[in-house]
Every structure is written in C-alpha cells, then in structure tokens.
Amino acid sequence: MIRRRVVIPVSPDQLWEALTRPELVRSWFGGRFDWDPTEGSPLRFDGDDGCLREGRIDAVRSGRLLRFVWWPAPNPAEPEDGYAPADATEVTYLLEPVDEGTALTVQERRVEATTGVASASAAEPAGQLNHPAWTAWDTRLAGAWAGVAGVTRVGA
Numbered sequence: 001m002i003r004r005r006v007v008i009p010v011s012p013d014q015l016w017e018a019l020t021r022p023e024l025v026r027s028w029f030g031g032r033f034d035w036d037p038t039e040g041s042p043l044r045f046d047g048d049d050g051c052l053r054e055g056r057i058d059a060v061r062s063g064r065l066l067r068f069v070w071w072p073a074p075n076p077a078e079p080e081d082g083y084a085p086a087d088a089t090e091v092t093y094l095l096e097p098v099d100e101g102t103a104l105t106v107q108e109r110r111v112e113a114t115t116g117v118a119s120a121s122a123a124e125p126a127g128q129l130n131h132p133a134w135t136a137w138d139t140r141l142a143g144a145w146a147g148v149a150g151v152t153r154v155g156a
Contacts, residue, residue: 001109009101016063019093019104037066045070058090066093069111 008015018024020037031047039060045053055070071088088111096103 001107003105003107005103005105007098007100007103012063012095012097012102015095015102015104019066019095035068043068043070044073055088064095067091071111 010018018028022033022035025033030049031045031051033043033045035041035043035057037057037060039057041057043053043055043057045051045055047053052073053070054073055068057066057068059065059067067090069088069090089108090111092105092107094105094107096105
C-alpha cells in the first residue's frame with residue numbers, strides 16, 4: 001500500500017474539479033481519463049507513456065471522496081480473467097478542509113483478484129519510500145500543483 005498526503009491552498013470544491021474533470025486531470029496526471037465520477041461507472045485511462053488501464057468507480061462523495069479500482073486493459077490476444085486481474089489496484093482520494101486549504105490523501109493498494117477486495121501487500125509496505133509507485137504519485141502530485149496552487153506541505 002502507498003499513501004501520500006499534501007495540503008493544497010485551494011478550496012475542496014476547486015480541488016475536486018481538478019481531480020475529477022477529465023480535461024483538468026489530463027494536465028497533471030500524465031494521460032487521458034475517460035470517466036464519469038459516479039458510483040458504478042466505468043473508466044478508461046490512456047497514459048502518455050502508452051499505459052492503458054480500465055476500471056470502475058466504486059465510491060463518490062462529491063467534494064470529499066473518490067475511490068476507483070483499475071487494472072491494465074486486457075490484451076485482446078489473451079482471455080480476460082474476471083473484472084480484477086492480479087495487478088488491479090484500488091485508488092482513493094480523500095479531501096479534508098484545513099486552515100491552509102484542502103488536505104488531499106491519495107492511497108493506492110492491491111486488490112485480490114479472486115475476491116475484488118483491496119488489501120495491503122507485504123511487498124509494498126506503507127513506509128517503503130523507494131517503491132516505483134511512490135515516485136509515480138509524487139511526480140503526479142507535484143505536476144498538479146507546482147506553479148498552479150503551490151504545495152505547502154508534503155507528508156506520508
């Protein structure tokens with residue numbers, strides 16, 4: 001499991017827009033999201049690096065919480081193995097108003113392929129700072145806010 005928390009000097013509503021509007025997400029996430037952030041809706045991500053992912057929106061509390069599960073798009077040459085392949089992950093955005101603006105906590109954890117239940121992986125402890133997923137989220141978050149709103153505090 002990975003978890004990052006940043007405080008962004010904007011209102012929760014402004015941050016929610018940046019996290020959910022596909023044209024705004026593209027500007028900081030490194031690819032194009034096709035989604036409607038409503039529970040049960042499908043999603044598709046086309047990464048600038050060629051990464052293709054599919055998934056679904058699991059939970060939405062407008063301005064407060066967005067949770068989705070995503071996985072690599074199936075290779076058309078291989079049979080699909082259920083809705084959540086072994087390398088599916090659950091991503092959660094939690095927004096909390098604070099004096100300085102909005103605290104955003106981003107968490108990503110593996111999903112058990114057979115059950116669809118998210119779980120922390122022993123191979124990815126929350127404190128493992130050199131895991132590639134840390135770098136990916138750090139880069140995304142820095143790109144989202146550097147020069148736009150300014151990151152005032154970063155912590156795990």
